[in-house]
Amino acid sequence: MIKAVRSFNRAVTQRVGALNEHYLGRSRPLGEARVLWEIGERGCDVRLLRARLDLDSGYLSRLLRSLEGAGLTALTPSDDDRRVRNVRLTKRGGAELAMLDQRSDALAKSMLSTLAPAQQERLVTAMAEVDRLLTASAVEISQVDPDQSDARLCLSAYYAELDRRFPAGFDAATGDSLEPGEMRPPAGLLLVATLGKTAVGCGVLRFHSEGWAEIKRLWVDGSVRGLGLGRRLLGELETPGCATREPHGSPGHEQVAS
Amino acid sequence: MIKAVRSFNRAVTQRVGALNEHYLGRSRPLGEARVLWEIGERGCDVRLLRARLDLDSGYLSRLLRSLEGAGLTALTPSDDDRRVRNVRLTKRGGAELAMLDQRSDALAKSMLSTLAPAQQERLVTAMAEVDRLLTASAVEISQVDPDQSDARLCLSAYYAELDRRFPAGFDAATGDSLEPGEMRPPAGLLLVATLGKTAVGCGVLRFHSEGWAEIKRLWVDGSVRGLGLGRRLLGELETPGCATREPHGSPGHEQVAS
DNA sequence: CACAATCTCTGACTTTAGTCAGAGATTGCC
DNA sequence: GGCAATCTCTGACTAAAGTCAGAGATTGTG
Incomplete structure (x- = not known):
């Protein structure tokens, strides 16, 4: 099994990786191409850009300046918060992006042709199968404080979903409310599942004095349903750490994490 | 279809690529790690190394010097041709390679865990399926002169295989010999299939005056059997160019090759 | 033996991709 | 209004990855 995964890794980094650089990094450095890509047709806040690409602020600033110098992007201060800048593509930038898009298509075609x-x-x-399962395996689950931003995002997504699902809607105020205090030890705990930097699921365990607990607020984002994430969250809530260990007790992560 | 391939490309370059750099490029630059990897336990000629990694000779020379400085490799002139050098791993180099191996295993495990x-x-x-098919799609077929080194390699591999297969062995001298002249236009043509830089298959078309031709010397290397390469070679011999065009006449390679 | 070709190495560059420490403008909060 | 936090930008670095033009040794070939 390990052998097959390694063979896959090698084949894929060589072929796809090399082809990617060859096709996409032709007209400009790969870093700039990635930024163009992430800005997209509709523009984007620089702050968001930095978070998504996980770049140093100074580095990103320079990349943007370089793109601006080439006449591909325009920076304007954001309306609601004038500390943040908004980038959008100029006409030429849009054309460049379209070309990257075409090259990406051409690359895909060349892999099939x-x-x-x-x-x-x-x-x-x-x-498609590898894509799905690799995504599933990249989801990380960790215990966080209910006041943390990801946690709050998940909980409100949970309520919003209930509201959509119930024919009569759902009002968080009328439901059984859970105070933040009840979602943190020792009263309970909250797990959040993240994919990269975005939260995609959560689950709460509420301890009761009699030595039992109940599971609440189990939610999985629509974009990652069908990947077994709900089951994994449940498993984690029932026996913390089970999903981060090797299934058969062989040494897994730990060996590596050093 | 194109969309699925693109999604796969993106997912895979992000996850596998990033993980690879993180795991393998930890102790030393990725370039050096790759060289160590390619040298392998058994050592290797520098010339071969350069061909396989497709590196600039100056650059490779420096990489090797850096590895030698770290006490990981030793350079010795080759016995039969003293222009070429032979690299092998020292004890420490072997240990380093073993560590890279372990990390590669750990990376594979982390993707499954x-x-x-x-x-x-x-x-x-x-x-495994993607691995196989990506390999298949990376094979390139081109017409070459029968005196070219790849061509000669293929032809002698073909004879060697016949010799192994026939109970009584096979002697190229007794078989129907094909002179090089008969394998090049206008008398005939020779196709060679290459994967990266190594030849993995061939096929010859011998024209006859009456307006028909016969197919000879069809061979596929054992390492790439079962990938449909034989069929593809046949197809190319019958209708040249068929396999390098899009199946449904839509614009493929050409658009890109500019 | 002369000469062209091959292989490796050196020196001098360049580009890409980053990192780090602040400075300057703006905003939210007490 | 004062102060801390946030966002972007600038300057000053660094490391990695490569490119190019030869120089020097060695080898095959006419």
Whole structure:
């Protein structure tokens, strides 16, 4: 199993990685291309950009200046908070992005073009499966304080979803309310699942004096449903740490985390 | 389809790429790690190393010097040709390679560890499929002169294989010999399939005056059998260019190759 | 033996991709 | 209004990854 994963890693970094650089990094450095990509047609706050690409503020600033110098982007102060800047693509920037898009398509096509139709189909199916499961495996679950921003986002997403689901809507005030204090030890605990930097699920354990506990606020974001995340959250709530250990007790993460 | 491939590319370069750098580039620059990797336990000619990693000779020279400085490798002139150098790992170099190996294993494990056993199995199966098909799609077929080194390698591999296969062995001298002249236009043509820089298959078309041709010397290396390469070679011999075009006439490579 | 080709190495560069420490403008909060 | 926090920018660095033009040794070939 390990061997197959390693072989996959090697093949994929060589082929896809190399091709990516070749196709996309042709007209400008890959870093700039990535930024263009992330800005998108609709523009974006610099702050958000920095968070999503996980770049140093100074570095990003320079990348943006370089793009601006090439006439591809325009920076304007944001309306509601004049500390943050808003980037958007100029006409030329839009054209550049469209070209990156085309190249990305061309790359995808070139990966299929030499295969027979039946092979193409199998490759695409397998890719989709890998894509899904790799996403699932990248989700991290950790215990956080209910006042933390991710936690609050999850809880309000949970309420919003209930409101959408119930025919008569749902009012958080009328439901069984859980104070933040009840979601943190020793009264209870809150787990949040994150994918990269965005929260995609949560679950709460509420301890009761008699030695039992109840599970509440279990929510999984629509974008990651069907990946077994709900089950994983449940498992974590029932036996903390179970999902971060190797299934058969063999040494997993720990060895590596040094 | 294109969309799925693009999604896969993005997911994979982000996750696998980032993890790779994190795990493997920890103790030394990725470039040096790659070189160590490619040298392997058994050592290697510098010339071969350069070909396999496709590096500038000056750059590789410096990388090797840096590794030598760290006491990981030793350079000795090759016995049969004293222009080329032979690199091998010292004891410390071997240890370093073993550590890279461990990290690579750990990385593979970390990609599986959070998944349920059934998911793990599906992921590994899908990865193996992608691995195979991506390899298949990376094979390039081109017409070469029969005197070229790849061509000669293929032809002698073909004879060697016949010799192994026939109970009584096979002697190239007794078989129907094809002179190089018969494998190049206008008398015939020779196709060679290459994966990266190594030849993995070939096929010859011998024209006859009556307006028909015969196919000879069709061979596929054992390492890439089962990927449909034989069929592809046949197809190319029958209708040149068929496999390098899009199946449904939509614009493929050409758009990009500019 | 002369000469071209091959292989490696050196020196001098460049670009990319970052990191770090502040400065300056703005905002939220007491 | 004062002060801490937030966001962006600038300057000053660094490391990695590569490119290019030869120089020097060695080898095959006519």
